[in-house]
Amino acid sequence: MKSLHGTAGMLAVVVAVCGCSRQHKAAPAPQATAVGSALVVSSGDKQLGPAGAPLGQPLVMQVNDDQGNGVTGALVMFTGPAGVKFDPSELLTDSSGQVSTNLTLGNTSGRYQLTAVTNNKAGHALPVQVPELAAGYQEELGYQVQRTYCSRCHNPESTPEQVSNHDNLSVPPHSFDQGDTYNKLSDADLTAIIGHGGPAMNLSVLMPPYGKTLTKAEIQAVIAYIRLVSDPPYQAPGLVYAKQ
């Protein structure tokens, strides 16, 4: 009976999936009334949000013609890895040539590479990759910790609500999204710098040690956050095995 249940369940899933896809097809797909020659991101890319929750800002894309002016009525379609939800996933550009969609990322943390597509005059697809970041518990904790301790110097933007000393330091700290810098440093290197200060890795003395102020878990969380936001994306080193 169990196997029967299983089969029935699988059948149900298949039917549901078919049903869903049919429903999607049944929904009136917007018809493009114009085409552009370029698709660009206006705002809402590289957002960081909790995994599984809607992102704070919508993703706004713009379709431009050859002169760089917005095109009204061009069809933009969004696709992404499993678990990503777009609301809506296909729509036409408005009078300023823009489309805006609300995003919900999947339940696992990490970098989500989304794709937005519009067609040009020749009917060729113009795909644009849009990265968005989903934070799990550790990245979320890292975000909070770095906001309290690190961003006061590492954030290049200084606002009245969140003042940053970045521009005043004789050796400006690296913003956490500078993957070119951080990706070269291993987790152990970063732990050493955070725990023992810049001199631990022959870097600036202006970076103080936080080994006695932050807990080990908090330092790991900050590293997880740095890994998540780094651009270009961080590739974790693979395991090395001896040849058999």
Next chain:
Amino acid sequence: MRTPNKLWNSWRGLFRDPIRPFGISSALLLIVLAIAPAKNHFSEWRHYQRGYLKLIRNRPDALVLQRHFEPGIHQIWLPDLGVVDRCETCHLGLTETSLGDIRMQPWSRHPVIPHSMQQFGCVICHRGQGAATTVAAAHDSTLSPDEPILPARYDEASCGQCHHVALEGTPTLNQGREILARYGCVRCHAIKLPDGSAEQPTDEPPPLTHIADKTTREWIYAWLKDPKSYAASATMPNFLLSDDDARDISAFLIANSVAESGDTATLKVASATNADPAAGASLYGESFCASCHATQNAAGNLVGGDLGPELTAVGTKVKPEWLTAWLRDPKTYDGATSMPHYRFTDQQLALLSGFLESKTNSDLLANVHLDAATPEQLAHGKQLVEEYGCAACHEIRGVSRPDNYGPELSRVGSKPVAQLVFTTGMAETLPAYLSNKIERPRSFGPGLHMPQYTFTPAQVDALTTALLSLTDRSYTLPAKMRIAAVQQTAYEPAGRAGHLMTDLNCMACHRINGHGGDMAPDLTWEGSSVQKQWLDAFLKNPNTLRPALIRRMPRFNLTDEERATLTDYMMTVYQNPTIDRDAMPLRGYLPAMVEHGRELFYGKYACQSCHMVDPAQDKGYIGPPLSAVGSRLNAEWIFLWLKNPQQLRPGTIEPDRDMSDDDAHALTAFLMMQTGSGNKGAGK
């Protein structure tokens, strides 16, 4: 004898050969015997275990992963917690750190969390049916209606079952709990916690007992119709009242109000606005009203704090005589207010009230025309006030505070789906029910009184998360697992100084001995920390210590005697019992030591990253400037602070440098020499 013969013949006819029945029955038996192993073999979980093996087969770490893999049902059994979780039977990669790149369920790695799965299992956080061995039974609501898997966006709700204290890693839950307290939710809906305490509101709904002294019936009408039309940041929700209902409630509130002589004041000074139109605005700025009150700027953005009400159009709301009296001494009108008693002069009162009266919104009351109320309307107004539970938040003469006006929410996070009423088009789950209740409370049926709030989607999610944390499980888990919220103590400063501090509402911003706000520094050990002359000068003219801060301490125009009272009290009472503040001298350090301290400051410890000693050269403005720290702090305090800042002020972001006594001594000597030039004792 014919019948058996016939039977035998037909039997023989069926099989021809007498040996065949044995063959067939053996085959049947085999099939029957095979059902059980086949059922096992084709079970869902085996399917996933085979899929996992296929997934890891060609990975470089296959050998390690295969060695970790064990076929069969896996189970975490924790009798204390009531957990029997077989989730790891299919979710095989949860603890494999090398599977970080796998996003495919059910094999992906579990993100890093502070708890071990072997200690807590899965369902405590994710809900669902842990003992089930099929996908549908474990996850879906169809077979287990009462506890389906919790959607990932509400995960932090599960932390809140044990952690009643705000955790750094659960911002959504913390925000939700703040909303529960700040928007008055818990004034109508009781939320009792497993340890017997209850969620306490943090808002300050004003009493309405003498409202007519303060404002007009027309304003009350417009406010009742839509609080947001008056102030974008209003925390009062919209009760979606009809024109007639708003008319009757406003009539009742005005008629029910009792005039008090102290509520209004007229000034004898000549109209102050003639002097300088900008003087009022600059007094508003100098008094740091914006630390607590927000106003909308020209761009439509709210600027300022949220401790007090928004003042964008306050001139449309309050009566001038009331405003003057309020600014003169707010405690006369509302004894429980957080507004400090500034000691404004009559001239200042005229300036400030003139400035605030000029902040108006002419559209708000343009179309409000109310005729004198009839006795029926007044009676109806009172009836509505009782019906809508206004007295749950506001003090209203003649209307008693309703107990449990709304349903209790102590265990709403475990409410069975069968008990919920869904509207059409809504997902039939508890989280969907709760978020819809928050977003559209009146759509669930006629006759409901829950008002309409205007929350952003993120706030709705946060509030839903906080409600989902109120589960049955939070009551049944062992008590030792519960981490209680930090409760405010009942500390109140005593004596004449205490009376003065209550009058100034110091504790609206400062925390002392575990009681008070968190906008300004904790003053529990202020007497050990600062020098007396500095404190006196600071109270006379509080320049901010941190130029980067936009919230600042206002100047209260204290008399010499008042300042002396406060300074004496704080220097005597707010001392850390383990610190002898005179253990190190204020002056007279050896030049060599001072010089060594300078080298340490700029070299080894690079304090100039965050602090300034020489304002012309240093640029660190994250920490307080130290150019006059030698006239502000005691040497012993500096020394102990350098040794371990978090011990003196938990949570300070100054890193603990693990400093040796010698280094700390030298730095203290250097810092004590920084007395500020030409501005001694002023703290700047």
